[in-house]
Amino acid sequence: MPVVVDDRLLFDVLAGTAALPLTRELETGGLYATSCGYYRLGRALTAGSGTGSLSGLLQALEPEVRSQVLRALADLPRNIGMIHPRTTVPVMLGLRVRRLLNMINAETLAVAVLIGGAVAVTIDTPLLRQGAADLGLDYQVFG
Numbered sequence: 001m002p003v004v005v006d007d008r009l010l011f012d013v014l015a016g017t018a019a020l021p022l023t024r025e026l027e028t029g030g031l032y033a034t035s036c037g038y039y040r041l042g043r044a045l046t047a048g049s050g051t052g053s054l055s056g057l058l059q060a061l062e063p064e065v066r067s068q069v070l071r072a073l074a075d076l077p078r079n080i081g082m083i084h085p086r087t088t089v090p091v092m093l094g095l096r097v098r099r100l101l102n103m104i105n106a107e108t109l110a111v112a113v114l115i116g117g118a119v120a121v122t123i124d125t126p127l128l129r130q131g132a133a134d135l136g137l138d139y140q141v142f143g
Helices: 007-015 020-028 035-047 055-060 063-074 085-094 103-115 126-134
Strands: 003-005 031-033 118-121 139-141
Touching (some): 007 035, 007 055, 007 063, 035 055, 103 118
Parallel strands (some): 003 031, 003 118
C-alpha cells in the first residue's frame, strides 16, 4: 500500500536504514514525502545544531553516509513521490475531520488521500491519528 512518511522516516529512507515495509514501497514507487516534512528535515540537517532529534542523527552517521544523505536531500531521489501544492492544497482545504489541523498534518493527510494510501510516522501524534481515523486512512507508527 502506498505510504506517506514523516520527516524522520524520510531521513531513514535517505540514510538507507528504513524499515523493510518502507523499503518495499520505495522500490515500487509507493513512498511519498510531504513538502512540509521535506523542508523540516532539510532545515534540521543543514542548519541544525547537531544535537537535535534530526540533526543529531546526521552527526551520528559515518561521513560517507552523511554525505549520501545530504546529496539526496539536495536532489530528492525520483522514487520518492511528492505531490505539488497546487494539487494538495485544495484537498487540504476540503478535509473534513473533527479537529482543526495544522499545516503539516493537513498536508500529510491530503497526500495519503490522494495516493489512496497510509500515513507512517515515528511518533504517535493524536491529532494526526484522529484525522486519519476520521478519513478512514491506515495509520502506522514505526518507532
